Amino acid sequence: MNVLPRKDFNDVSLVLCGAAGQGVQTIEEILVKSLHEGGYHVFASREYMSRVRGGNNSTEIRVSTEPVNAFVDRIDLLLPFNQGVRQNIRERITESTVILGDKEELGEELSDTEGWFVDVDLLKRGHEVGGKVYSGVVAAGIVASLFGLDRSILYGFFEKRFAGKEEVVEKNRKAVDAGYEIGANMKNDKSLEIILEGKRKGEQSVVLNGTDALSLGALAGGCDFVTSYPMSPATGVLTFMAKNSHRFGIAVEQAEDEIAAINLALGASYGGARPMATTSGGGLALMSEGISLGGITELPVVIHVGQRPGPATGMATRTEQADLEFVLHAGHGEFPKAVFAPGSLEETFYLSQRAFNLAARYQTPVFILTDQYFLNSYYDIEPFDAEGLTIEKHIVESTEDYQRYVVTEDGISPRSVPGYGKGMVGTDSHEHDADGHVQEDFHLRKRMVEKRLRKMEGLKKETVPPTLLGTEDYDSLVIAWGSTRHIVEEAVKRLGRKGTAVLHFSQVYPLPKETESYLRKAKIVIDVEGNATGQLARLIRTETGFEIPRRILSYTGLQMSVEFVADELRKLLSREV
Amino acid sequence: MDWKIYDLEGIDIQWCPGCGDFQIMEALKKALADLELAPSEVVLFSGIGQAAKMPHFMKGNFFNGLHGRSISNATGMKAANPEMVVIAIGGDGDMYGEGGNHFLHTIRRNPDVTNMVHNNMVYGLTKGQASPTSPLGFKTPVQVDGVFEEPFNPLAVAIAQGATFVARAFSGYVEETKEIIKQAIRHKGYSLVDIFQPCVSFNKINTHKWFRENTYFLEEGYDPTDRKAAMMKAFEKEPYPLGILYREEGKKTFEENLACYVEDKTSLYRRERKPALVAQFLKELE
Numbered sequence: 001m002n003v004l005p006r007k008d009f010n011d012v013s014l015v016l017c018g019a020a021g022q023g024v025q026t027i028e029e030i031l032v033k034s035l036h037e038g039g040y041h042v043f044a045s046r047e048y049m050s051r052v053r054g055g056n057n058s059t060e061i062r063v064s065t066e067p068v069n070a071f072v073d074r075i076d077l078l079l080p081f082n083q084g085v086r087q088n089i090r091e092r093i094t095e096s097t098v099i100l101g102d103k104e105e106l107g108e109e110l111s112d113t114e115g116w117f118v119d120v121d122l123l124k125r126g127h128e129v130g131g132k133v134y135s136g137v138v139a140a141g142i143v144a145s146l147f148g149l150d151r152s153i154l155y156g157f158f159e160k161r162f163a164g165k166e167e168v169v170e171k172n173r174k175a176v177d178a179g180y181e182i183g184a185n186m187k188n189d190k191s192l193e194i195i196l197e198g199k200r201k202g203e204q205s206v207v208l209n210g211t212d213a214l215s216l217g218a219l220a221g222g223c224d225f226v227t228s229y230p231m232s233p234a235t236g237v238l239t240f241m242a243k244n245s246h247r248f249g250i251a252v253e254q255a256e257d258e259i260a261a262i263n264l265a266l267g268a269s270y271g272g273a274r275p276m277a278t279t280s281g282g283g284l285a286l287m288s289e290g291i292s293l294g295g296i297t298e299l300p301v302v303i304h305v306g307q308r309p310g311p312a313t314g315m316a317t318r319t320e321q322a323d324l325e326f327v328l329h330a331g332h333g334e335f336p337k338a339v340f341a342p343g344s345l346e347e348t349f350y351l352s353q354r355a356f357n358l359a360a361r362y363q364t365p366v367f368i369l370t371d372q373y374f375l376n377s378y379y380d381i382e383p384f385d386a387e388g389l390t391i392e393k394h395i396v397e398s399t400e401d402y403q404r405y406v407v408t409e410d411g412i413s414p415r416s417v418p419g420y421g422k423g424m425v426g427t428d429s430h431e432h433d434a435d436g437h438v439q440e441d442f443h444l445r446k447r448m449v450e451k452r453l454r455k456m457e458g459l460k461k462e463t464v465p466p467t468l469l470g471t472e473d474y475d476s477l478v479i480a481w482g483s484t485r486h487i488v489e490e491a492v493k494r495l496g497r498k499g500t501a502v503l504h505f506s507q508v509y510p511l512p513k514e515t516e517s518y519l520r521k522a523k524i525v526i527d528v529e530g531n532a533t534g535q536l537a538r539l540i541r542t543e544t545g546f547e548i549p550r551r552i553l554s555y556t557g558l559q560m561s562v563e564f565v566a567d568e569l570r571k572l573l574s575r576e577v
Numbered sequence: 578m579d580w581k582i583y584d585l586e587g588i589d590i591q592w593c594p595g596c597g598d599f600q601i602m603e604a605l606k607k608a609l610a611d612l613e614l615a616p617s618e619v620v621l622f623s624g625i626g627q628a629a630k631m632p633h634f635m636k637g638n639f640f641n642g643l644h645g646r647s648i649s650n651a652t653g654m655k656a657a658n659p660e661m662v663v664i665a666i667g668g669d670g671d672m673y674g675e676g677g678n679h680f681l682h683t684i685r686r687n688p689d690v691t692n693m694v695h696n697n698m699v700y701g702l703t704k705g706q707a708s709p710t711s712p713l714g715f716k717t718p719v720q721v722d723g724v725f726e727e728p729f730n731p732l733a734v735a736i737a738q739g740a741t742f743v744a745r746a747f748s749g750y751v752e753e754t755k756e757i758i759k760q761a762i763r764h765k766g767y768s769l770v771d772i773f774q775p776c777v778s779f780n781k782i783n784t785h786k787w788f789r790e791n792t793y794f795l796e797e798g799y800d801p802t803d804r805k806a807a808m809m810k811a812f813e814k815e816p817y818p819l820g821i822l823y824r825e826e827g828k829k830t831f832e833e834n835l836a837c838y839v840e841d842k843t844s845l846y847r848r849e850r851k852p853a854l855v856a857q858f859l860k861e862l863e
Contacts, residue, residue, distance in 0.1 A: 206862045216858065222850035224837065225657060245836035248854060251656055251845070252836065255649075256682035263646040263679075267622075267653025270640050271661070272846025275653070293643050353852075383863065386856035395846055417846055418620045418638035418654075419661050426632075428641040429625075437633050438641065 002098050002116060004076050004194045011064030012194060013074050014143065017089055018081030021053040027079075027136045028059045030157055031143060035063050036207050036380055037156075038149040039199035043068040045377040047088070047558060050232070050316040056084045063147065065198040069344070069379040070486035073561040077192075079139055083109045088558060098192055100142065102135070118191055125178040134175040141179015146187070146194045151180055206383050210374040210483075211236035213345040214304060215244075216384070217352025218276050222391035223302070224250045225268040225275035227261040229283055232316050233372035234306035237278040258283035262290030262301070269299040270427060272395060272417035274356050278304040281323045282313065288330045291365050295335025297427045298405070298413065298452065300359035300366075300394075302352075307371040309557050318557035319372035321482055321530035324539070327367050328509055334449070336362060336456040339509035340464070341369040343485025347506045348374075349384045351464065357392040358462070362455045363415055369508070371530070373559035374483035398423030403434040407447055411454030456510065463512040470501035476573060477522035479548065481505040481529070481536050484560065488528050491565035497573060508536060516544040524576055526550045528565060580610035583635045590634050592627060597748030597774025597785075601695055602631055604746075604754040605664075611759055619662045622651035624676065626668035626702050628695035645675025652688040656832045658844040662762060663689070669696045673709040673729050680731075684738040684767055688831040691761045691768045694731065695748075697776040698783050705779035715782065732811035735769045736804060736823050742768030743807065743823040747788050748775070753819070760821060766830050773817070795820035 004012045014031070018024040028044060036042045041064045048057035060075075062068040073092045078099045080089075083106055090113060093099070097115040102122040110117065120142065126135030144154055158172040186192045208216075215237050218226075226245075228238040242252045251273070255261035258279055265275035279287060284305050294301045305327055309320040327339055338358055342348040352368055359366040398416035402423025406413045413434075418425050426436025431448055433439045469489045476499060480488040485504045492502050503518050505511075519525055519540070527537040527548045532555040537548040552568040554560035583606040592598045609619060616636035623629035625644035632639030638661070642650045651665040665672075672680055672694045683692070698715070700706040707720045709729035716723045735743045742764040746754040754772060761768035773792065775785045793816045800806065807823035832838060837845065 204863055206859060208862075216855050219858075220852040220855040224845045224848070224850065225653070227653075244858075246839060247858070249837045249839075249841060249848075253656075253686075253831075256678055259646065260649045260679050260682065263642070263649035264653035264656075266642070267640070267650035267655075268657035268845075269653075270650065271654040271656075271658030272844060273653075273657035274845075274850075275657075289643060290646070293646075297640075297642075383859040384855075386852045386859065389852040391850045391852065393846070417658065419618070419658060419844070420846065422617065424617055424636070424638045426639045428633075428639075429643050430641065436639070436641075438630075 002192045004098070004192070005196065006076060006096055010066055011062050011068050012076045012196065013072055014061045014063065014077045014079070015058055015075045015089065016061070016079045016081070017056055017058035017085055019054050019084070020048065020051055020057055022081060023133060023136045024057060024059065024081060027140050028061065030137070030140045030154065031061055032207060032378060033157060034144055034149055034153045035061070035147060036205070037153050038147065040064065040147070040196065041067050041200050041380055042207060043070070043377070043379040045071050045373065045559070048317050056082065056086045058089055063196065065196055065200060070490045070562050071373070071377070071559050073563045078115065079143070080106060080110065081136060081139070083107065085110060100139070118186070120182055125182070126175065129174045129178065130171040134171060137172055137175035138179040138182070141176040142183045142186070145180040145183025146192060147196065151176055202382055204383055205380045207378050207380045208345055209376060209378040210345065210348055210370055211240055211376070213348040214352050214368065214370065215240040217349035218302065218356065219248055220349070220386045220389050221353040221356030222274045223276050223356055225265065225273040226250065226252045226278065227255050227264045227275065228278045229255050229258045229261050231280045231283045233308055233375045234278045234280045234283070234304060236375055237304055258286035259290065262287040265301050266290060266294055266297065266299050269301050270297070270417065272420070274300070274360065276302040276304060278306070280306050280308050281310050281326060284323065284326065284330055288332070292331035292333055292335070293429050294365040295331055295333060295337070295452070296429055296431070298363040299427070300363050302355045302359050302366050302368065304368045304370065306375050307369065309555070315557040317372065319530065319559050320555060320557065321371060321484070322532070322535065322555070324369065324508060324535040327369055328539070331365070335452055336364045336459055337367065337509065338459050338507070339367040339369055340506060341482035341508045342506045343480070343482055343504050345379065345381050346384065351506060353389055360392055360394040362412065362459055364455060369482060371483050395420065397421035398425065404436045405432060405434045405448070407434065407451045410458055411451045412458070460510045460513065463510055464507040465512050465514045466503050466505045466518065468501055468503055468518065471499065472501070473499065474501035474522055475499040476524035476526065477518065478502045478569065479525060479527045479536065481508055484528060484530060487560060487562050488565055490562045491569060494562060494566045495569055500573070505536065508539065511539060511543040515540065516546060519544070519546045524550065524573070526552060526569065526572055528552045530554050530560060578610040578613050580606040583609060583616060583637070585634060585636050588634060591630060593778050595777040596627070597697065598628060598631065598695060600748040600751050601693070601754065601772055601774060602635060604751045605693070605758055606635060607755045608758040608762065611755070612762060614662055619664065620654060622647040622654070622663065622665040624667045624671040626671045628666055628668040629671055631666050645671055646679065648672065648676055648683045648690070648692060649679050651690045652683055652686060652831060655688045655690050656835060658846065659689070659832045659838070660844055664691045664693060664762070666693045667695070668701070669694060669698065669708045669710045670700050673731055677709070681734070681738060684735055684740045686831040687741060687767045687828055689765055691758070691770065693758070693770045693772060695774050696731070696771050697774045697780055699776045699780040701776050701779055712782070730811060731769065731771050732822055733808060736808050736811055740769055740823070741766040741825040741828050742821070744769065744821040745771045745773065745817065745819050747773040747792050747819055749785055749788060750819070753794070757821060764824065765826070766828055791815045792817045792819050795822070
């Protein structure tokens with residue numbers, strides 16, 4: 001008898017896997033939407049190969065009555081739809097894993113694993129309804145039935161999806177029914193049962209992923225101009241913006257390359273727009289020249305960098321946190337910048353919004369650093385409070401004697417745009433005078449460098465403090481940044497060690513002023529990062545002199561799991577006692 | 578309008594005496610004045626090179642950006658702020674070499690931007706290397722055996738790419754150049770004005786005299802709406818045709834195609850952005 005969740009857990013981790021282009025993504029969508037509508041908290045994370053058809057991709061869906069938002073290795077229920085299940089999934093199958101599959105499709109696949117195989121005739125039932133394509137819906141029906149969802153929720157999904165195509169809707173309903181029949185039998189013969197007591201709290205809840213949260217935050221920040229060259233994993237933001245461009249009245253352009261993308265954005269910024277360029281590490285390499293141009297011309301621009309493993313093409317559809325130092329140094333010369341690295345959907349939304357105001361106020365490039373894992377991971381949250389947000393324009397009407405680069409105490413020169421007022425607006429990639437004209441005056445050069453760098457002092461005063469997760473009375477402190485927030489938080493909870501807290505950085509540059517005092521308070525500091533060299537630890541040492549020799553680093557191309565972090569922490573901390 | 582309104586006082590113009598850039602700047606100032614455009618209504622974009630210094634020598638809004646990228650800056654500006662008259666100026670190295678890919682794709686985009694390319698067939702700023710339009714066999718301190726790459730044909734490329742205004746001028750003919758520039762500015766959509774100019778310091782072959790002897794104005798009655806004929810003209814060499822080789826009216830501009838201008842024609846910075854729209858979007862997701 002298999003009962004889920006397993007002992008000591010209050011969530012079920014469900015993994016779907018199959019070839020690209022075979023409908024696995026649709027099943028994922030049905031299940032995430034239906035389980036959420038059925039009153040559960042859901043988390044879904046997708047890993048996929050760089051191919052349009054074939055291969056083997058997987059999605060993990062965690063279902064709980066408590067909020068869930070982090071990737072785990074544990075697989076409670078595995079649904080393989082094709083042969084060719086990859087190593088990263090096979091390694092995670094244990095004797096506690098129930099495998100729900102059709103032997104007719106899978107043959108002896110996975111029979112050498114420790115998992116508990118339940119053979120279900122998905123193909124046959126699918127064909128009875130109308131063809132192989134329906135076998136996935138049968139599987140979704142089984143899962144929904146095991147979670148005790150009302151089948152009308154699934155019906156509703158298809159009625160909406162295939163509105164006006166009653167015949168297709170009816171076939172899907174029949175496939176759902178077939179799944180519910182199998183599910184009921186499994187409960188009856190006690191081969192598998194899922195018991196999750198209670199429902200999600202709170203009335204309003206939406207399921208979003210990192211891409212959605214970032215795009216919506218940008219729009220709430222007044223973003224009205226988006227340029228990009230498609231590159232995984234940052235393309236999702238371009239697609240979201242294009243899809244909603246008419247609704248929000250914004251310009252979206254796919255450029256011929258990232259060089260054009262950043263230069264279109266800077267031109268638009270000069271004209272008064274609030275632009276964003278979205279890319280990944282390779283694209284950022286091409287944008288570096290333009291970022292430097294943004295620095296000297298003092299033009300606001302927001303750059304989203306969705307990280308993936310490098311160097312070069314690296315692993316196109318995988319994840320890593322190895323571009324922090326690249327972003328810090330992107331662009332030749334010295335100029336101020338700010339870098340956000342949000343770790344939750346809420347942070348992503350509010351920091352994306354803030355990025356546009358900050359860029360406008362300080363007239364300089366502002367970065368939002370995410371990664372493939374984060375952009376493609378979904379969970380449910382209470383809707384963001386967008387009503388109370390303000391959009392700061394920081395644009396002045398020019399007078400006849402207007403000068404674009406007046407030297408000021410805080411380094412911020414009032415910014416006008418061409419056509420707004422009686423004056424003229426000059427800007428230059430060379431070192432320039434207050435009018436924006438090129439000058440080779442060495443005293444002027446010094447004044448202008450200092451003027452621009454004074455903006456850094458302002459940016460330093462406005463940093464977003466790191467978030468302390470757990471007890472304030474800590475002796476050991478685990479450092480994380482960006483997408484690993486929820487994972488490290490859950491790992492530390494799972495560890496259950498008294499006096500261990502997490503310090504998560506959602507702004508990594510300028511480094512928040514509170515950083516050092518948090519670190520000095522701890523006896524043991526452990527740095528957790530998704531790269532091979534500990535880039536944040538190095539930044540912290542540079543900025544504060546504080547050395548963090550204990551590090552947990554992950555750079556396989558897959559996101560680190562809660563279990564990995566918990567195990568590594570356990571090893572490190574047991575040595576200390 | 579008096580074209581002297583475009584003069585900038587107290588400046589040190591860095592071009593060599595006798596440089597064709599002086600005449601091109603005069604033609605541009607006169608064209609703008611003829612069109613009754615005030616300097617505050619015009620934005621000059623440029624990259625890097627001798628030609629690209631022009632915005633520092635005349636009045637107007639200006640964005641002197643990076644080598645090769647100014648046409649992208651200009652396109653972005655026009656898309657954000659379509660009420661301005663936007664002109665992108667550069668040399669053959671800037672626009673056709675470093676900016677070659679942007680040149681190709683800007684034509685496809687068709688922003689309402691006038692692109693003036695000073696074509697002197699040599700690199701001036703970096704002191705005499707070959708440019709993409711240098712003739713075969715042209716010897717320089719770098720091309721020691723003479724240029725062996727086929728010279729770039731900007732007019733043929735522009736016509737092939739679907740440019741809606743393609744013209745060639747010669748700096749020695751200021752009046753005619755002015756007239757071509759005026760038409761280019763008036764044209765709605767991307768316009769290319771390739772302007773032959775001598776480089777008195779580094780090009781001893783394509784001199785003032787050479788350009789006079791190796792160019793001619795398109796005959797009266799030439800039909801610039803005939804794309805095939807324009808392409809044939811673009812392939813002609815020594816003598817090279819001067820004038821408007823091709824023009825096509827009515828094609829939608831880049832900015833007209835953008836979602837932000839479907840319902841509202843005002844420049845983006847003049848609009849009120851409302852986070853409430855995002856709140857509404859989220860509400861519909863629940």
